[in-house]
Amino acid sequence: MSGIVESVQAKAQEVAKEDYDRAKALINDAAKSGSYLYPIKGIFYFLSHRSLWKPLLKKLAPIVTLSVGVVTGMFFFTYVPQLALMTFVNGPLAVLTTAVLVLNESSAVISFLSRNFVMQDALLDTFDGTLISRDATNLVSEGRELKSGRDPIQRLGKVLKNPFQRFSPKALIRYVMYLPLNFIPVVGTVAFIVLQGRSRGSTIHDRYFQLKRWSPNQKAEWLSKHTGPYLAFGVLATLLDMIPVASVFFSFTNAVGAALWAADIEHKETEMTNGTAPGLREAAKKAE
Incomplete structure (x- = not known):
C-alpha cells in the first residue's frame, strides 16, 4: 500500500513540475516579447494621435448609452441575487467577488451587442489606421483600398477583406462554462480572467494574419x-475591458495596441520575429 502511495506522490510531483516548467516558459516568452505592454502603449498612442479618434467619436453616443444601460441594469437586477449565493461560498469577500462577476457579465453583454451591432467597422478602421500610421501601408493595402493623403483614417477606402467575425456561439458558450469559476474565492476569479484572456489573445491579430495571407495552419x-505573449496581451486587455463604461474606450485602445504590436512584428522590432516569421513568410510565398 505504501508503495502505491509513494508512486502516486511521485507522479503528482512530476505533473506539478511539468506544469511549473510550462508556466515558467510562458512567462519568460511573454516577458521577452513585451506583449503585456502593448495594451498600455495602445492607450498612450491613441491619446497622442487625434486622427485615430474619429472611428470612436462616430460611435461614441450609442456606445456610451449601451454601456451605461447594460452595467446599470445588470447591477440592479442581478447583483443582490448573486450576492446571496456568493455569500455562502466566499463569505465576506462576496461583496467584491460578486461585483467582479457582474462586471464580467456586463462586459460580455456589452461586447456581444457592441461588436455585433455598433462598432465592428470602427474597430477595423482603428486597427488599419494604426498600421498606416506606423508605415505599414503596403500591408494594409492587401485588405482594402487606400486613398492619398497624410491622415491615416481618411486614407482608408473600401474594405476588400473583413476578418472581424461576429460574436461566435462558441465564445458565448465558453464564457458561460467558465463563469462558475467565480464562485471559487480569488483563485477562481483569477482563473476565469486568465481563460478569458487566453481566448481574447488568440483573436487579436486575426486582421494581421489575414493581411499577411497566412493559412489557418x-x-x-x-x-x-x-502562446505566452498572446496570453499576456489577452489578460491585460480583458482586465481593461472589464472597467465599467470605459471598457468601450479600451476596446479601441486595445485595437491600437494590437496594431502597434503587429507593426513591430512586421518591422522585426520584437523578439518574436527572431527565426520564426521568416519561415512563415517563405511558406506564405509558396502558398501563393
Whole structure:
C-alpha cells in the first residue's frame, strides 16, 4: 500500500513540475516579447494621435448609452441575487467577488451587442489606421483600398477583406462554462480572467494574419509558438475591458495596441520575429 502511495506522490510531483516548467516558459516568452505592454502603449498612442479618434467619436453616443444601460441594469437586477449565493461560498469577500462577476457579465453583454451591432467597422478602421500610421501601408493595402493623403483614417477606402467575425456561439458558450469559476474565492476569479484572456489573445491579430495571407495552419503554428505573449496581451486587455463604461474606450485602445504590436512584428522590432516569421513568410510565398 505504501508503495502505491509513494508512486502516486511521485507522479503528482512530476505533473506539478511539468506544469511549473510550462508556466515558467510562458512567462519568460511573454516577458521577452513585451506583449503585456502593448495594451498600455495602445492607450498612450491613441491619446497622442487625434486622427485615430474619429472611428470612436462616430460611435461614441450609442456606445456610451449601451454601456451605461447594460452595467446599470445588470447591477440592479442581478447583483443582490448573486450576492446571496456568493455569500455562502466566499463569505465576506462576496461583496467584491460578486461585483467582479457582474462586471464580467456586463462586459460580455456589452461586447456581444457592441461588436455585433455598433462598432465592428470602427474597430477595423482603428486597427488599419494604426498600421498606416506606423508605415505599414503596403500591408494594409492587401485588405482594402487606400486613398492619398497624410491622415491615416481618411486614407482608408473600401474594405476588400473583413476578418472581424461576429460574436461566435462558441465564445458565448465558453464564457458561460467558465463563469462558475467565480464562485471559487480569488483563485477562481483569477482563473476565469486568465481563460478569458487566453481566448481574447488568440483573436487579436486575426486582421494581421489575414493581411499577411497566412493559412489557418500558419496562423495556428505562430500562435502555438507564442502562446505566452498572446496570453499576456489577452489578460491585460480583458482586465481593461472589464472597467465599467470605459471598457468601450479600451476596446479601441486595445485595437491600437494590437496594431502597434503587429507593426513591430512586421518591422522585426520584437523578439518574436527572431527565426520564426521568416519561415512563415517563405511558406506564405509558396502558398501563393
